[in-house]
Amino acid sequence: MEVEHVNENMIRVFLANHDLEERGVDVLDLLGNRKQIESFFYSILEEVDTDHKFSKDQAVTFQVMPNTKGLELLITKIPSEMDDKTTDFNLLDEDSAKTEVEAKATEDTTDSATSSTAKQQVILVSFDQFEDFVDLSRNLVLEAGQSDLYQYQGRFYLKLTLFVDELRNLNVDDIQAIAAEYGNLETQAPETIAEFGQEVMSQTALELARYYFR
Incomplete structure (x- = not known):
């Protein structure tokens, strides 16, 4: 697993296929029920947030970009003035992505x-x-x-x-x-x-x- 702290508000994580296998997750899971996979990404956040800059009550967004070698995960804090205490979880902005694909x-x-x-x-x-x-x-x-x-x-x-x-x-x-x-x-x-x-x-x-x- 590769971890990069892009800035104080964003962490980039790359999980290779063997990293996913060790954690009991398959890339195909990301194309199914996203609620079932959300807890997995919170566990990744807890693992990589060694400085505890992402507090437990801090709203975050997860952007997932899968490929044949694994997946890249961008974890971003939502600014407090925009924080509605909800968490946005998307697969390449899934709704718009599917709309674009279906339109094509x-x-x-x-x-x-x-x-x-x-x-x-x-x-x-x-x-x-x-x-x-x-x-x-x-x-x-x-x-x-x-x-x-x-x-x-x-x-x-x-x-x-x-x-x-x-x-x-x-x-x-x-x-x-x-x-x-x-x-x-x-x-x-x-x-x-x-x-x-x-x-x-x-x-x-x-x-x-x-x-x-x-």
Whole structure:
């Protein structure tokens, strides 16, 4: 764990993946219920605030920037005149980040592509490691479709729902070829994964991965 006291009001902490493992936390936890992870970051604050400059009743903000090597955490004191005794916890300003991602996905997916009458084809891709999915997200941009990521029996599965009639730059074969470079094309029913697997990212998994792990 690397700690930097940027100034009297801010501490920067970098936690490598092995640091997270030692503390029983996975980067994927950050994409789930953020309330469950908040106590973890308070424990990190107690650990790194050796000078006790962040009092227990001091309102703080946590900004989390995950990547494939771990995560960077910025802990900032809220000035007393702005202190409403609440704590702001965000994942790269999560609400606005998701809004930006969803807006971008909407730009890339036309209204007709999302209609129920559009011709669809589903591709299921499995990954041995989460990093392989992240690598794919950097190299595959869906212009018409949605992507859902699941975790099932120790592996990650990406369900790609393609709106075939709206594809322009890449056809189905192109998308399958790119996906096969980073994962394994599966023949089992995607419904099985969706029913029994744990949903990690919904509808815009590729876009979210590109945003959070750039």
